[in-house]
Amino acid sequence: MTAAARAALRREVLEANLRIPATGLATLTWGNVSGVDREAGVFVIKPSGVPYERLTEDDLVVVALDDGRVVEGTLRPSTDTETHRCLYRAFPAIGGVTHTHSTHAVAFAQARRAIPVLGTTHADTFDGPVPVTEVLTPEQCARDYEFHTGQVVVDLLDGDEARAEAVPGALVAHHGPFTWGATATASLEHAVILEAVAEMALHTLALGRVEPPQHLLDRHYTRKHGPGAYYGNPAPGAA
Secondary structure, eight states: OOHHHHHHHHHHHHHHHHHHHHTTOOSTTOEEEEEEETTTTEEEEOBTTOOGGGOOGGGOEEEETTTOOEEEOSSOBOTTHHHHHHHHHHOTTOOEEEEEOOHHHHHHHHHTOOBOOOSHHHHTTOSSOBOBOOOOOHHHHHSSHHHHHHHHHHHHTTTOHHHHHHSOEEEETTTEEEEEESSHHHHHHHHHHHHHHHHHHHHHHHHOOOOOOHHHHHHHHHHHSSTTOOOSOOOTTOO
């Protein structure tokens, strides 16, 4: 990645982090976004505990993928850094990771319930329920807790990259949601969508669950994903 591309990545990560409070996904500093530069073997992440309104590009921390050391920055990286690093190492196609404590997604995580597919809004992005992990053991909490937080997500998905692409998010039991995508921006957008469908699911379940037909869900997912996708338009200037 060129110097210009690295600078663009830092801007993207900053802008994605600033969208967390703007989209109502976090209270205080309860959320973070990172973006990876695989060529350089590093990722850029929000520093720990810095309020969004004070966050600048210079505050961002660059962390090595191989061993988690800080290679750029004077502040401590997010306490969730090892979780992000675990996900990046397990799924090479991931370009960005977002973690928040958004209210409705956290409700499902705290109840240890997957977010079921109850309609097409969910199926547009997630090809199946948003799953919930096993509970971390006392040993996992006592040592390398943040790494194990990522590892229970990897275990949940069986390290299957195709599955991670089809359902770009998971709930860590009693904790909250992690989402990912091809870029930092995409991972943040998946967090926004996950929170929206979690809220819709709670309202739907309160009224009484009705299973939607699978062919309808499949139609909505394949409109946006895969070789037959036809939703949207090319970016300006694209061929």
